[in-house]
Amino acid sequence: xxxxxxxxPDSTLxxxxxxxxxxxxxxxxxxxEALNRRVIQSTVMRALFPQDAERRRFLRTVGASTAWAxxxxxxxxxxxxxMAQDKGSLEKKELKVGFIPIxxxxxxxMADPLGLYRREGLDVTLMKTAGWALIRDKVTNREYDASHMxxxxxxxxxxxxxxxxxxxxxxxxxxxxxxxxxxxMKHKDKRDPKDWKGFRFAIPFEFxxxxxxxxxxxxxxxxxxxxxxxxxxxxxxxxxxxxxxxxIDGFLGPDPVNQRAVFDEAGFIHILSREIWDGHPCCxxxxxxxxxxxxxxxxxxxxxxVLNAAAMARDAKNRPLMAEVLAPAxxxxxPKAVLxxxxxxxxxxxxxxxxxxxxxxxxxxxxxxxxxxxxxxQMKRWGYVKGDVRYKDIAEKVYxxxxxxxxxxxxxxxxxxxxxxxxxxxxxxxxxxxxxxYANSFAIRKA
Amino acid sequence: MFRKQAFKAALLSxxxxxxxxxxxxxxxxxxxxxxxxADAEYAALMGKGRSTGFPTPAKVGEAFVTYLSEPFYDRGxxxxxxxxxxxxxLWRVGLGFxxxxxxxxxxxxxxxxxxxxxxxxxxxxxxxxxxxxxxxxPLALYSLKDSDVSGIFVIFICSLWPMLINTxxxxxxxxxxxxxxxxxxxxxxxxxxxxxILPAAAPTILTGMRIxxxxxxxxxxxxxxxxxxxxIGYFVWNEWNNLALPNVIFAVVMIGLVGMVLDQLFGxxxxxxxxxxx
Numbered sequence: 001x002x003x004x005x006x007x008x009p010d011s012t013l014x015x016x017x018x019x020x021x022x023x024x025x026x027x028x029x030x031x032x033e034a035l036n037r038r039v040i041q042s043t044v045m046r047a048l049f050p051q052d053a054e055r056r057r058f059l060r061t062v063g064a065s066t067a068w069a070x071x072x073x074x075x076x077x078x079x080x081x082x083m084a085q086d087k088g089s090l091e092k093k094e095l096k097v098g099f100i101p102i103x104x105x106x107x108x109x110m111a112d113p114l115g116l117y118r119r120e121g122l123d124v125t126l127m128k129t130a131g132w133a134l135i136r137d138k139v140t141n142r143e144y145d146a147s148h149m150x151x152x153x154x155x156x157x158x159x160x161x162x163x164x165x166x167x168x169x170x171x172x173x174x175x176x177x178x179x180x181x182x183x184x185m186k187h188k189d190k191r192d193p194k195d196w197k198g199f200r201f202a203i204p205f206e207f208x209x210x211x212x213x214x215x216x217x218x219x220x221x222x223x224x225x226x227x228x229x230x231x232x233x234x235x236x237x238x239x240x241x242x243x244x245x246x247x248i249d250g251f252l253g254p255d256p257v258n259q260r261a262v263f264d265e266a267g268f269i270h271i272l273s274r275e276i277w278d279g280h281p282c283c284x285x286x287x288x289x290x291x292x293x294x295x296x297x298x299x300x301x302x303x304x305x306v307l308n309a310a311a312m313a314r315d316a317k318n319r320p321l322m323a324e325v326l327a328p329a330x331x332x333x334x335p336k337a338v339l340x341x342x343x344x345x346x347x348x349x350x351x352x353x354x355x356x357x358x359x360x361x362x363x364x365x366x367x368x369x370x371x372x373x374x375x376x377x378q379m380k381r382w383g384y385v386k387g388d389v390r391y392k393d394i395a396e397k398v399y400x401x402x403x404x405x406x407x408x409x410x411x412x413x414x415x416x417x418x419x420x421x422x423x424x425x426x427x428x429x430x431x432x433x434x435x436x437x438y439a440n441s442f443a444i445r446k447a
Numbered sequence: 448m449f450r451k452q453a454f455k456a457a458l459l460s461x462x463x464x465x466x467x468x469x470x471x472x473x474x475x476x477x478x479x480x481x482x483x484x485a486d487a488e489y490a491a492l493m494g495k496g497r498s499t500g501f502p503t504p505a506k507v508g509e510a511f512v513t514y515l516s517e518p519f520y521d522r523g524x525x526x527x528x529x530x531x532x533x534x535x536x537l538w539r540v541g542l543g544f545x546x547x548x549x550x551x552x553x554x555x556x557x558x559x560x561x562x563x564x565x566x567x568x569x570x571x572x573x574x575x576x577x578x579x580x581x582x583x584x585p586l587a588l589y590s591l592k593d594s595d596v597s598g599i600f601v602i603f604i605c606s607l608w609p610m611l612i613n614t615x616x617x618x619x620x621x622x623x624x625x626x627x628x629x630x631x632x633x634x635x636x637x638x639x640x641x642x643x644i645l646p647a648a649a650p651t652i653l654t655g656m657r658i659x660x661x662x663x664x665x666x667x668x669x670x671x672x673x674x675x676x677x678x679i680g681y682f683v684w685n686e687w688n689n690l691a692l693p694n695v696i697f698a699v700v701m702i703g704l705v706g707m708v709l710d711q712l713f714g715x716x717x718x719x720x721x722x723x724x725x
Contacts, residue, residue: 101688126523126525127525127676128524128675130672130675134673134675137588137589138594141588141593143592237684237687237688238687238688240690241690263493264690265493329525329685329689330523330524330525330526331525333686333689334688334689335494335689338494346492347492348492
């Protein structure tokens with residue numbers, strides 16, 4: 001899936017290259033269908049004329065259109081096409097999918113205007129939601145069929161930590177990196193975390209990578225996040241307003257909130273989250289386990305749609321167009337200039353510098369088990385879960401790695417062969433094979 | 448005489464408005480700072496050249512024109528015109544309010560007519576009345592398992608108390624003479640309720656309804672900001688996300704206007720049922 005280069009003077013952004021479709025993306029979709037048709041036709045022709053010379057002789061004598069009419073009167077091409085597209089009938093076609101208006105949700109949002117849901121026969125309504133607790137409740141209530149969620153949320157929900165147990169699965173990771181620590185302008189000379197005692201920080205939710213990464217970062221600098229600073233849950237959209245009002249000193253928040261704080265001169269970007277852990281997961285695409293059981297074919301169709309969307313979002317040359325599509329009120333409701341800086345990685349840091357970090361955010365969908373291991377290790381470290389944690393069981397139950405791999409292969413994406421991998425977080429190695437020892441290795445932790 | 452005063456009052460109102468707008472323009476007036484930044488790219492990334500700070504009256508006026516010129520547009524589930532949003536809010540308020548009427552009137556009647564019941568229920572009413580309706584929201588979401596129904600429930604619970612108390616009070620304070628007359632004429636209990644007590648208590652009951660409607664309209668905005676989806680409260684929240692203050696101000700004025708119309712409506716109703724003794 002490629003989009004038109006918006007800097008190409010010969011390409012149009014509103015239409016497509018042939019002019020018959022609303023966008024280049026739709027044009028290519030139509031192309032894909034045409035290709036599909038071609039494949040079926042040539043298969044039939046090969047079956048009818050095992051010798052290619054014979055086929056060519058036949059076509060030359062009677063003419064292509066006569067041949068087509070003759071053959072299609074005995075071979076039901078339309079039915080064959082339908083069968084090729086029919087990948088099991090959908091149990092539920094109209095789906096409600098929740099999201100929080102942040103750039104982490106880009107793939108699942110982009111799948112709508114690009115027609116990736118429609119291509120799978122799904123009629124998806126994207127529901128903008130006011131906060132993560134509400135997302136959790138609406139998914140448990142089954143008001144939403146699937147939703148954008150923070151990567152730790154399905155783990156916490158399945159375990160029944162912070163809410164009643166509600167088995168929920170991670171289909172894909174939505175994004176890696178793409179977060180930052182933003183501080184209020186008045187702290188521009190306090191870049192050393194050791195000076196942050198007594199600061200009030202906002203995080204989007206208890207069970208968020210933001211909470212765990214900020215705690216990790218503070219602790220590595222010798223601050224105890226439970227006693228030396230205050231951590232407050234603030235929904236991402238409200239972070240900038242609170243920073244400006246002086247209610248908080250800073251936040252580890254999702255983009256575009258960080259860039260928006262810079263844009264509105266309320267704060268500056270202290271570090272990007274990839275400077276803590278490059279390649280850390282952030283948000284996920286999650287479904288209730290019950291939904292998968294009841295709607296296996298719809299689930300598969302949804303899988304293909306979000307994976308295709310991720311493949312599209314990974315491509316750097318699609319990013320400027322993504323900024324344009326995501327900006328209106330129906331989606332993120334942010335200035336395009338802000339989204340562009342987040343998605344292309346060329347941004348103003350709020351201190352007078354232009355930084356160029358193309359890896360600022362990426363959309364790798366693969367749900368590594370090791371990501372779940374790390375999240376659980378931090379939940380244990382900070383006392384959200386007590387006693388023995390059965391890392392392997394929980395990770396394999398909640399993160400649908402095998403399904404992801406199967407569907408990635410089906411849509412032609414390369415999936416890693418391993419289920420887990422080591423990571424380096426602020427210079428310290430995390431080995432998923434020794435997760436229990438890792439969880440107990442920290443000096444600063446909740447007693 | 449009266450007409451003259453009304454004219455003067457209108458003139459004064461206009462003057463106050465003009466003064467307010469003038470002060471606002473003055474307070475938000477800014478000279479465009481010349482772009483002296485050495486780094487042009489940085490300035491561009493920071494969006495220099497756009498207007499920042501509190502919006503001017505002209506900017507807010509622009510928001511009024513854009514939204515009111517197309518009040519019923521529908522660009523997907525998260526971007527709808529102001530007319531559709533207000534309709535959603537009114538629908539929720541109407542439903543919650545109707546439910547509250549259905550409960551508060553009969554219950555209020557019963558409480559008003561029976562001093563025993565009044566004393567028995569009083570502690571509960573006193574305890575439940577001061578609870579902020581939004582405090583019910585998490586409980587409602589958890590137990591009702593539907594955000595839309597929860598919103599309606601919150602409206603129901605906040606409109607219930609003023610109506611209940613006023614109905615009980617109105618019914619209890621119907622003049623004894625009238626009740627005695629009804630008793631002398633051996634009027635049946637149903638007829639007594641509908642033809643003696645109800646007309647006598649109607650003004651007080653409607654006062655309760657008017658207060659309830661005012662509270663319900665206050666609460667729906669806050670409730671919709673919490674649960675989102677649709678409605679004028681969601682509109683405010685969505686524009687707040689974008690820090691689009693002109694749109695927020697527009698929404699605030701719209702909320703005021705609709706609230707005023709609702710209040711006037713109940714004011715009229717109240718006049719209609721008030722029996723003037725000469």
